[in-house]
Amino acid sequence: MKRAFATSLLFLGVLAGAAQAELTLYFPPLATPLKLPPGLVQTLPLNADSSFFGDALRAVDCTNNADLPYGICGEQLFGGLVMTDSHLKGNITIQFFPPLNNVSHFVVQMHRLNGDDGVLSAPLGYNFPVFGQTVSDSIRLSQGDLDLTTGGVTNLEWHANFSNTVLLALGRVNPKLKPPVIDFPGVRGHAWATFRQRPDGLLDFRFRGNTFLPLGKDVEGDPVRFPLPFCGPEGDCASVLARGTSLHPHLFLDTSAPIGTPCGNNCPDLPTDTLQEFAIASVLTNFGDNFDIDIPQLGGIGPGRAHLQGRIGVQFGPREGNTVSFTLSSMVPSALFATPPVSSITGPGFQPGLIGQQEFLKFPKASYFLQRVAMVDEPFGLIHGAIDVKTGRVIGEMEYPILISQSLAEALFAQNAGRISTDPFFLVAAQPQPNEAESTYAMFQKGPNGETVFRYSGEHRRSFATFRFPSPDLIFANSFIGGPNAKLDIFVRVQAGHTTDTPTAVKTGGGSFVSSLGDNVTYNFSMPCNPVGAPFTFTYTNGNSGASGGTFTMKSLAAVTCSNTLNSTAKPGDYDTVSFSGFGSWSKDAADALPRFSTVNVSLATGIPYVGILVYQNPDAQSNVVLSGANNPPATVTLP
Numbered sequence: 001m002k003r004a005f006a007t008s009l010l011f012l013g014v015l016a017g018a019a020q021a022e023l024t025l026y027f028p029p030l031a032t033p034l035k036l037p038p039g040l041v042q043t044l045p046l047n048a049d050s051s052f053f054g055d056a057l058r059a060v061d062c063t064n065n066a067d068l069p070y071g072i073c074g075e076q077l078f079g080g081l082v083m084t085d086s087h088l089k090g091n092i093t094i095q096f097f098p099p100l101n102n103v104s105h106f107v108v109q110m111h112r113l114n115g116d117d118g119v120l121s122a123p124l125g126y127n128f129p130v131f132g133q134t135v136s137d138s139i140r141l142s143q144g145d146l147d148l149t150t151g152g153v154t155n156l157e158w159h160a161n162f163s164n165t166v167l168l169a170l171g172r173v174n175p176k177l178k179p180p181v182i183d184f185p186g187v188r189g190h191a192w193a194t195f196r197q198r199p200d201g202l203l204d205f206r207f208r209g210n211t212f213l214p215l216g217k218d219v220e221g222d223p224v225r226f227p228l229p230f231c232g233p234e235g236d237c238a239s240v241l242a243r244g245t246s247l248h249p250h251l252f253l254d255t256s257a258p259i260g261t262p263c264g265n266n267c268p269d270l271p272t273d274t275l276q277e278f279a280i281a282s283v284l285t286n287f288g289d290n291f292d293i294d295i296p297q298l299g300g301i302g303p304g305r306a307h308l309q310g311r312i313g314v315q316f317g318p319r320e321g322n323t324v325s326f327t328l329s330s331m332v333p334s335a336l337f338a339t340p341p342v343s344s345i346t347g348p349g350f351q352p353g354l355i356g357q358q359e360f361l362k363f364p365k366a367s368y369f370l371q372r373v374a375m376v377d378e379p380f381g382l383i384h385g386a387i388d389v390k391t392g393r394v395i396g397e398m399e400y401p402i403l404i405s406q407s408l409a410e411a412l413f414a415q416n417a418g419r420i421s422t423d424p425f426f427l428v429a430a431q432p433q434p435n436e437a438e439s440t441y442a443m444f445q446k447g448p449n450g451e452t453v454f455r456y457s458g459e460h461r462r463s464f465a466t467f468r469f470p471s472p473d474l475i476f477a478n479s480f481i482g483g484p485n486a487k488l489d490i491f492v493r494v495q496a497g498h499t500t501d502t503p504t505a506v507k508t509g510g511g512s513f514v515s516s517l518g519d520n521v522t523y524n525f526s527m528p529c530n531p532v533g534a535p536f537t538f539t540y541t542n543g544n545s546g547a548s549g550g551t552f553t554m555k556s557l558a559a560v561t562c563s564n565t566l567n568s569t570a571k572p573g574d575y576d577t578v579s580f581s582g583f584g585s586w587s588k589d590a591a592d593a594l595p596r597f598s599t600v601n602v603s604l605a606t607g608i609p610y611v612g613i614l615v616y617q618n619p620d621a622q623s624n625v626v627l628s629g630a631n632n633p634p635a636t637v638t639l640p
Contacts, residue, residue: 027152027194027461034148034197036104040096042202046088046113049322049388050254050395053115053135053162054085055247056317056327056382059122059226062217062244069216071244072379077226079124080275083317084166085325085386086115086133092253094205102149108142110135110160110253120166121273121318128229133164135251138181146195153193158184158209162249165235169227173239176219182249184209188380190426192397196256208397210250212380217243248382252396260391260443268392268444268452269500270316270324277331278312278454278496279563280354281577282601283610284640286633287356287375287404287492291363293464294483299364306356306373306406307612307633309333309579309601311561312454312496322390328383328400328454330354330375333599335558335581352405353377355599357612357631359516361408366472368408372625375492376403378424387444398442400427400458400492411470415479419467427458427492439639447564449501449572455640456494464488495640497563497577503529504573507562509602513611515630519544523611525602527580529562529573536560538580538600540613540630547588548628552598552615554584565605576605586615586627596627608638 059077067073090113097105115133120126137160144156160182171177184191189211195203215224226242288305291298310333317325330353356373377383378401385394401424413420429442440457447453464486471478510524520543528534538554559582562575570576579602583595596615603610612631 027147027150029149030151032197033102034146034151034195034203035201036096036099036148037202040098041093043091043093044202044205044255045091047254047257048087048089050256050258051088051252052085052320052323052386052395053088053133053249053251054083054325055249056325056384057082057248058246059242060244061241065217068244070214070380071246073244077240077242078122078126080122080315081317081327081382082120082122082126083315083325083327084118084120084130085317085320085323086118086130086164087321087323088113088115088135088253090114092205092255094203096146099148102147104146104148106144106146108158110137110142112136115164116320118320119318123273123275123315126229128166128169128227131165134162136161136163140181144193151195153195156185156191156193158191158207158251160184160251166227168235169231169237172236173225173227174215174219174222176222177215180213182211182213182251184211184251186211186213188212188378188423190381190399190401192399192426192428194397194430204256205253206256206396207251207253208399210248210381210384210399213247213249215242215245215247246380248384250384252386254396258388258391258393258395260388260393262390263392263446266446267389268446269450270319270387270389270444270452272316272319272324274316276314276316276452276498278314278452278498279561279577279579280308280310280312280601281495281497281563281565281603281640282307282309282579282612282631283577283603283605283608283634284495284565284638285354285493287402287490289491290489291361292485292487292489293469294486295469295480296483297480298366302361302363304359304361304370305633305637306359306370307610307631308354308356308375309599309612309614310354312494314454314498319389323386323388323395325384325386330377333579333581334561336597336599351376351379355614356406357516357614357633358626358629368472371407372405372410374405376405377401378403381424385442392444394429394442394444398429398456398458400429400456401425402427402492404490407474408470411474412468415468415470415476425460425490427460427490429456429458445566447497447566448568448570449499449564451497451499451501451564453495453497453564453566455566456492457639458492460488460490462488493640495565497565499563499575501572503562503575505529505562505570505575506534507575507578507602507604509604513632515542516633517544517630519548519630521613521630523613525580525600527560527578529560529575529578531557531560538582538584538598540598540615542628542630544628550628551587552584552596552628554582554598555595556584557582565603565608568605576603578602578604608634610634
């Protein structure tokens, strides 16, 4: 491995932390433990429809050394990520070892898996044919430990060699760069695997891995370059400077068939090599943790949930066979000029995405006030998947790496310094087995008026035994210790839509409610879904006796987005969800004070009414703090 890779990965190792393995992933127990195959060895063919490998390269040219070696600058080439996927054919052999306490160690041989020809492409016309696609074993064995009582795998490490014409071209324009072995999880990556019993006595196997490989600024003094799809007969290609470019290789292997009902004439629109913005339905978009941390002083489980505002950016990649690859990124609400909440957990390159409502986390015997709430995307591990165009489902387990930013999480990480790394939590939307309830999923569907709706429900479970949990005053000396059955049960739920019809409606509403923080709130609004030159109104009054109490009156509209939830009955041009933002006055401010900024998301959907309001501090004050917020979350959780 040449120095560019080695140096960049050394720095990433500092970011990744060395203690993550101490937090053990939790897999729910199976009704019946798995039985190992006869002779403890099995060879199974991959299902080519649900097995693939590829990359989503972030081609940039960063000129500021502060943005290197990880390429966190905004100088992205080709209008987006440069993406490719290839479906794989071949067999994998798994050798199991006699179990000890219901845990069997195993090793895997991929032999040589062959991929379909494809294309590496990006939104602004980049199109590079990809041939000679193979995945093979490295010298190091891929291996893990199978818990027969759950089907889950721990201590998983996977090592592979990727090969195709694009990687060869990348090597030709960077002749001092030697191709590394692709290690999953590697640094800032993830590896996930599960086994399920088959009727024939063997075990179906599903694996997913992704990782991050930064090329850095140069390779032994030669600036990093990126190949262009203009090549001579000897394979020499034109190239451009691409300092800070990074690779995000991924591999998915599955011996079982993908699930899902064919969508027929109702399949969603999946435009290849295209960027689209999806509006969040806050009533169906939230994250949290059902804290079951086995601490007597708290008195039981604490169900934590915060509803989120913002947008989802989706880049659809090329179509390969019956799948279209895609990546996701979360974004703050439209026109949010105030600095969004930041956290001591995150660092350079980490940008807040979806912004959460302030909430109370209530245990039977204690309560916590959660502030600076935001869901932060992992910038080094892309959110990636492949959509089955016949069903709209994302193939296999879709991972959603996030960092949770809020005041309690800041204290939790600080009080467990040296034991918990700041690696992201990898949420997983697992595919259910036959007769299993579907509580996690990831899919794209066609909405009521032709819009595309994205739905995601993912979970992350891990043991929290012996770790410190902050007391309500967040003081280290008063913290609690998680009991032997303590676990984190993190969830993320998203529903977002991309509308295609012409907006004609004006959405109005108002009323009063008691917010989840206990404040008396009144509001009213009139918002045109096509806002150009149209009148609007919005006022919000919070009766809190403290600093968050007051009245906001919107004077200048910044953005409006109207959209539909999946079950909307609105006619074309009309919608059941409206998001808007703008500047206005705060009743407690002086007459010459700077305008305040507010973002709002309202659900008018039948059966799931919701209002979420955030008013931010002024830019010359602590602009990362919400001045006043209120929402009325549903009492029961509705899956998106």
